[in-house]
Amino acid sequence: MSPLWSADDLVLATAGVMRAPFAAEGVAIDSRRITPGDLFIALRDQRDGHDFVRDALQRGAAGALVDHLPPHLPEDAPLLVVEDTLRGLTALGAYGRVRARAKIVAVTGSVGKTSTKEMLRLILAGQTSVHAAEASYNNHWGVPLTLARLPPDAGAAVIEIGMNHAGEIAPLARITRPHAAIITxxxxxHLGHLGSxxxxxxxxxxxxxxLPPEGVAILPAESAFLPLLRDVAGARRVITFAGAxxxxxLAFxxxxxxxxxxxxxxxxxxxFRLGAPGRHMAENALAALAAVAALGFDPIAAAAALAGFAGLAGRGARTRLSLPQGEITLLxxxxxxxxxxxxxxxxxxGMQAGRRLAVLGDMRELGAAGPAEHVALARDIAGNADQVFTAGPLMAGLFAAIPAALRGAHADSAAALAPLVxxxxxxxxxxLVKGSFGSRMSLVIDAILREAR
Incomplete structure (x- = not known):
């Protein structure tokens, strides 16, 4: 069986210099998660990946992509030297896309990207071999990494593309070159970064x-921005989903x-039956089915498979837990x-049976609209929650806006709120526990799970 990356392809893709020939079975950016045979990419983030090349090789990496020679390595260390490791990873991803035979769908949108990606992974898996990232690898390094890991013989691939600032999606879309693209x-x-x-x-x-000229744009029918999206799609085929x-x-x-x-x-x-609650999930499922059809696969079989879809950890996972206080359901x-x-x-x-607790952390990156957007949630609390717990300065506004009978507790942080919950x-x-990643509401989840052990 051929390796994912031969020595010749690594050099051809990156225009790098290989100090000792090696092939790679996979691609990794975290030395702690090396699988023997991986290519380790020494990226710079909060730490410089070059500081972990030695550790990666000791853990079984076949070689490392570097832009300078790390100290304390033998002369014959298997290194592929490039001018810049992030650009090298991007080039590797672009080459991985060019050589792939997979039908590729790219997914973006303000909400629902990862859930739609995982629906597609599930429903395509019954019809072909599917490649998709194991997490939300949707940024400037995540998309190239996903493409660099794409097996050349995969039948389909699902690529999630996200953004925080203007100008981030287009270059990732151009290296992905999808056959179909979904905007959920x-x-x-991210209103604070983009402004409107x-x-x-x-x-x-x-x-x-x-998208190539023959590509398919899959767009939300009920969006007020559908005319704009159609205009950008140009002469490409458009499939709209949800609504009419x-x-x-048709029915939900x-x-x-x-x-x-x-x-x-x-x-x-x-x-079909969808194994995850919520109208928003149903709309994501319609987008996924549209993509399945656009790629030439069987949407009937795909729809039947959606009964096996469940919410993801951090994104709607539903778990029954036994605590000292009794049985609860955690969303x-x-x-x-x-x-x-x-x-x-x-x-x-609001669909759940039992006393319904909403535990909410700040929604970040809303800019000047943040305070008003938080207070506006008071209308949605009514009828859907019996008690509300909030964390963070922005959620303090919502806590003050809801009726006193609904107020559970407010704290400055998720860590301080957890024991009160x-x-x-x-x-x-x-x-229900929800908040932006930076609000660290996972600390509340962790505290509840510890009680269940």
Whole structure:
């Protein structure tokens, strides 16, 4: 069996100088997660990856991509030397894409990117070999890394593309060169960096720049920015999803554990069970089915597979736990938050049976709109939560805006809030935990899980 990367291909892809020939079975950027045979990429972040080349080689790395020679290595150390390791990784990813035979779908959007990616991974796996990143590797190093790991003989690949600032999506879309591109939604996430919803829409639309002329743009039918997105798509084929789109949401019936959905695709009516609750999840599923059809796979079989989809850790995972206080249900939405995603999570909480607790941390990167966006959530709290716990200075505004009867507790941080939440838990509670990554609401999740052990 051929290696993922031969010595010749590594040199050809990166234009680097190989000091001792080696081939690689995989690609890694964290020396602690080396699998024997990996190529270790010495990137610079909070730490300089060159400081860990020796450790990576000792752990079994086949070789390392470097832009200078780290000290204390033997003369014959297997190194591939380039001018800059991030540019080297980007070149490796671009070459990996060029040689691949996979049908590729790229996914972006203000919310739902990772869930849609994971739906596609699941529903395509029954029809072909699928490649996708194991986490949200959707940035300037994550996308090239995912492409560098793409097996040349994979049948399909799903590439998630994200952004924090303007100008980040287009170059990633151009090296991805997808056959189909999904924009899940346009919503006020990263508003503080981009300044307006219009700017967010234009940045998300730039994923379409990576599509070839025969590529397919899969766009949200109910978005106010659909005309703009269509304009950027130009002469390319467009498939709209949800609402009254080309892949419409004809019927939706949600419950605590999932949803029953009806749509039409290619002139055929499709009814399916989705193993994750929430209208937003159903809309993500429609986008995924549109992509399956656009890539030439079977959407009927794909729809049937969606019954096996469940919420992801940090993104809607639903877990029953036994605590000293009794049995509770934990809804883990702790990975990230925006106004749209918090509203969707609260709607799911509202479907649950039992005392419903919303534990919310600050939504970051909203800029001057932040205080008002937090207070505006008070309308969504009503009818969906029985008690609310909040953490952070922005959530303090929401806490003050809700009725006193709903106020559980507020704290300056997730760490300070966690014991207050634990002290309040009762048998039968359903607990939603959500906040931006920087709010560290995972600390509340961790505290609850420790009680369950």
């Amino acid at each position: 939604a346009i919503a006020p996430a 919803l219009d700017a967010i829409a234009r940045e998300k639309a730039s994923i379409l720049e990576g 789109g080309d892949v419409p949401l 019936a949600g419950d605590a554990a999932g949803s029953d959905v009806k749509t039409t695709l290619g002139g055929r009516e499709i009814s 883990d939405e702790s990975y990230n938050a925006s106004p749209a995603s918090v509203r969707a999570a609260l709607a799911v909480l 634990l002290a309040s838990l009762q048998e039968g509670d359903v607990v």
